[in-house]
Amino acid sequence: MTRNYIPKVVTANRLREGDVVYQTADDRWSLLHAEAELIEDEAHAQMRLLHAAAQKLLVVGAYLADAKPGPNGPEPIHFREAFRTRGPSNYNHGKQADAKNV
Amino acid sequence: MYDYSDFDESFVRTRVAQFSDQVSRRLDGSLTEDEFRPLRLMNGLYLQLHAYMLRVAIPYGTINPRQMRQLAYIADTWDKGYGHFTTRQNIQFNWPKLPDVPAILSALADVEMHAIQTSGNCVRNVTADHFAGAAADEIEDPRPYAELLRQWSTDHPEFQFLPRKFKIAITGSPHDRAVTAAHDIGLRMTTRDGAPGFEVFVGGGLGRTPMIGHLVRDFLPVADLLPYVEAVLSVYNTLGRRDNKYKARIKITVFETGKEAITQMIEDRFAEVKPLFHGADQTLLTNIRAAFAQPDLVTKPTEAFDAFYKADPAFRAWADTNLSAHRQADHAIVTVSIKAHGETPGDATSHQMRVIADLAETFGYSELRISHEQNVILPHVHKSDLPAVHAALSLAGLGTANVGLLSDIIACPGMDYCALATARSIPVAQEIATHFEALKLEHEIGPLKIKISGCINACGHHHVGHIGILGLDRAGVENYQITLGGDGTERAAIGEKTGPGFAYDDIVPAIERILRAYLALRTHQEETFLDAFRRVGMAPFKAALYDGESAQDAA
Numbered sequence: 001m002t003r004n005y006i007p008k009v010v011t012a013n014r015l016r017e018g019d020v021v022y023q024t025a026d027d028r029w030s031l032l033h034a035e036a037e038l039i040e041d042e043a044h045a046q047m048r049l050l051h052a053a054a055q056k057l058l059v060v061g062a063y064l065a066d067a068k069p070g071p072n073g074p075e076p077i078h079f080r081e082a083f084r085t086r087g088p089s090n091y092n093h094g095k096q097a098d099a100k101n102v
Numbered sequence: 103m104y105d106y107s108d109f110d111e112s113f114v115r116t117r118v119a120q121f122s123d124q125v126s127r128r129l130d131g132s133l134t135e136d137e138f139r140p141l142r143l144m145n146g147l148y149l150q151l152h153a154y155m156l157r158v159a160i161p162y163g164t165i166n167p168r169q170m171r172q173l174a175y176i177a178d179t180w181d182k183g184y185g186h187f188t189t190r191q192n193i194q195f196n197w198p199k200l201p202d203v204p205a206i207l208s209a210l211a212d213v214e215m216h217a218i219q220t221s222g223n224c225v226r227n228v229t230a231d232h233f234a235g236a237a238a239d240e241i242e243d244p245r246p247y248a249e250l251l252r253q254w255s256t257d258h259p260e261f262q263f264l265p266r267k268f269k270i271a272i273t274g275s276p277h278d279r280a281v282t283a284a285h286d287i288g289l290r291m292t293t294r295d296g297a298p299g300f301e302v303f304v305g306g307g308l309g310r311t312p313m314i315g316h317l318v319r320d321f322l323p324v325a326d327l328l329p330y331v332e333a334v335l336s337v338y339n340t341l342g343r344r345d346n347k348y349k350a351r352i353k354i355t356v357f358e359t360g361k362e363a364i365t366q367m368i369e370d371r372f373a374e375v376k377p378l379f380h381g382a383d384q385t386l387l388t389n390i391r392a393a394f395a396q397p398d399l400v401t402k403p404t405e406a407f408d409a410f411y412k413a414d415p416a417f418r419a420w421a422d423t424n425l426s427a428h429r430q431a432d433h434a435i436v437t438v439s440i441k442a443h444g445e446t447p448g449d450a451t452s453h454q455m456r457v458i459a460d461l462a463e464t465f466g467y468s469e470l471r472i473s474h475e476q477n478v479i480l481p482h483v484h485k486s487d488l489p490a491v492h493a494a495l496s497l498a499g500l501g502t503a504n505v506g507l508l509s510d511i512i513a514c515p516g517m518d519y520c521a522l523a524t525a526r527s528i529p530v531a532q533e534i535a536t537h538f539e540a541l542k543l544e545h546e547i548g549p550l551k552i553k554i555s556g557c558i559n560a561c562g563h564h565h566v567g568h569i570g571i572l573g574l575d576r577a578g579v580e581n582y583q584i585t586l587g588g589d590g591t592e593r594a595a596i597g598e599k600t601g602p603g604f605a606y607d608d609i610v611p612a613i614e615r616i617l618r619a620y621l622a623l624r625t626h627q628e629e630t631f632l633d634a635f636r637r638v639g640m641a642p643f644k645a646a647l648y649d650g651e652s653a654q655d656a657a
Contacts, residue, residue, distance in 0.1 A: 016129070017199050018153035057131050060149060078578055080151075080517060083526075087152050088518035090446045090528045093182055093197065094152040 008045045009036035009067045009074050010052045011084070012059035020084045020095065021059060023052050029059060031095050033085040034073030039064075103164050103469070104249050104393040106214045113257070114211045117218060121145045122204035129201060146217025147203055150521050156195045156203060157220040158210060162230035162248035162272070163191035163472040163479075167459035170470060172213040174452035174459075180206050185455070187440060187448040189512055189561055190269075191229050191472045192220055196519055218256065223264045225255035225335070231273040231280045232473035235396065236435050236481035238427035241291045242298050244274035246390045247327055250383065253390075254328055261335050265342030266350035268335065269307075272300075276592065281474065283315045283594035284308050284566055286352045287334055290592070294321045304334055304364070305356030308560035312596045313353040318365045326376065328383045333372035337364065397467035400484055404432050407485035417492050419545075420503035425488070428481075434488060436466075436480040437473070438495060439502040439510065443539040447513045447531050448476030457498040465491050474563075475512055477505065508543075508550045508617075509535035512563055516556025516573060517580075523556035525573025525580040526606075530554055533610050538617075547617055549630045551590070566590035568632045569616065570597045571609065582609040586616070586643055587635045598640055600647055612647055619646035 010023035021029040022036035030036065039045040045064055052062035066077040076082045087094020106114070121141065128138040142148075146157040158173070173193060177185050180202045181195045188194055198206060210216055219226060228248045235243040251270060255261065261268070271285040282288025288303035300322045306315025322330050341359060343349045356364050410417050426435040438458060441447050450458070458478055462470045465487040471479035483491055495501040504510050511534060514520065516527030531554055538544050553567030557574075564570030570585035582604050585597030604612045617631070619642055624634045635643070
């Protein structure tokens with residue numbers, strides 16, 4: 001266990017649609033940040049990132065993003081990641097519009 | 103306008119076929135993302151924050167109604183019913199899905215359009231004065247030269263892997279509406295002994311190291327355009343820094359080499375290159391010129407305009423702000439504002455695109471331009487038709503009378519879309535526009551250019567805004583830096599930083615403090631914000647911005 005390690009989630013964009021997705025503990029790609037696996041160990045994070053990056057037919061540009069635990073699951077820390085959970089602020093487009101159909 | 107030759111047609115169709123195959127191979131796993139990325143970028147396809155984005159070239163901002171309708175069709179069929187006109191006179195679709203992109207490119211090719219060289223380290227879309235071919239102050243229509251440059255630079259084997267991207271802007275008028283001084287090469291038409299030629303500026307650019315272009319040739323005969331531009335590119339291709347992305351633009355090459363030395367190198371290379379041009383370029387230019395022949399402008403009475411102007415205040419307000427002088431006095435240049443208060447700067451719905459296309463056909467000799475200020479231009483409209491044009495535009499939400507005013511804001515997509523952005527720009531633009539609309543101060547303030555970028559790359563041209571706003575990420579929070587006194591015209595200047603930046607919720611009040619200070623200190627109503635800034639300098643605005651703030655903190 002790394003001391004002072006900021007927990008992470010693995011996030012990427014879907015290859016075909018471009019949607020922002022998060023890797024879950026049971027190896028799905030979810031549109032919902034709260035369903036992401038919250039990774040609190042640095043070595044495990046690297047393993048999970050490698051696992052994600054290997055899924056070349058599903059996702060593009062996988063990376064680790066800082067996150068924190070919340071009542072309903074992991075929550076983003078940085079505002080950029082918060083925007084990625086929703087979509088743009090000028091229209092009701094992207095996941096904020098699509099997520100209700102998930 | 104220029105119609106594709108068989109060569110152009112075949113080139114674009116071949117590229118669509120190639121890229122379609124590349125997309126298939128990416129989707130079936132034959133290509134990795136690392137292999138695919140440069141291929142998709144060569145075809146204008148980016149992966150942004152929430153989705154893919156396709157950037158479609160509108161060469162020198164010239165587009166016809168049929169093409170505009172096809173953009174509307176693409177928006178409805180494969181995107182979310184709108185498109186975003188950019189500061190590079192391009193259009194971006196924000197929501198294409200990768201498997202659909204070949205079909206979109208094919209639909210573009212059907213109307214002689216493409217997304218080639220809208221990304222990558224090559225010569226990008228050549229931009230031009232958006233009043234080209236119509237402006238009263240124009241020496242010559244710059245678009246034939248822009249088209250010559252487009253044909254020359256497209257797939258040019260020597261310049262496909264430049265140290266960095268390369269942008270050329272051209273104007274045919276002494277009043278520079280094309281921000282030529284902020285481009286890698288800026289071409290301003292001038293005359294000597296009655297013959298047309300260009301002043302050539304090299305090494306301008308915004309981004310993290312903003313620079314105004316250096317004059318390297320005060321008169322370039324028009325016949326020498328291609329060999330001279332080729333010489334500039336050639337010198338840059340040799341000297342440009344490939345070791346450091348942030349020092350790779352020609353502005354840094356000019357800065358590090360020195361203006362005199364690089365000017366000499368360009369002239370030496372020009373002397374080598376010039377004899378290799380045997381006149382084929384001039385034959386081509388002659389043919390291209392014919393394609394840009396001026397429309398036969400009608401002559402009819404203009405009383406209808408005068409009557410409406412007197413009787414209808416809404417029309418009068420629009421005519422005062424959105425019309426510009428046409429070279430034929432009974433016509434006008436119409437700037438269609440894509441900046442309705444509270445809407446996203448540069449976003450047009452498919453319906454609006456079709457309305458504009460219809461108006462261009464009915465009243466505008468089927469001509470349209472896209473401006474780098476993210477508006478659409480009807481370059482030739484007879485004055486008697488303006489009331490009908492205004493009425494149709496108003497019905498479609500396109501009748502806003504704000505061109506050149508505070509709410510005619512340039513804003514990059516910012517962190518609402520762009521993967522590079524460090525903060526949002528669009529909501530800042532929306533809030534500034536609605537805030538001052540509510541205060542009814544916009545017309546009182548008068549001519550003002552506010553330009554907003556969501557990162558240091560400066561797609562929103564904030565450095566040359568009279569008021570520039572730059573969105574940054576300061577310790578995980580959006581923070582907005584203000585610059586004042588920038589100018590993108592022939593009097594080009596880089597704006598000066600006011601001081602510490604402002605939080606998202608404080609940026610609109612900060613802009614209001616600046617503008618209230620301006621209203622209080624201007625000598626008379628005709629003294630614009632920029633003129634006032636040049637007269638009084640930064641101090642009164644700094645005081646307005648920061649003195650009140652510390653008093654508030656102390657309270």
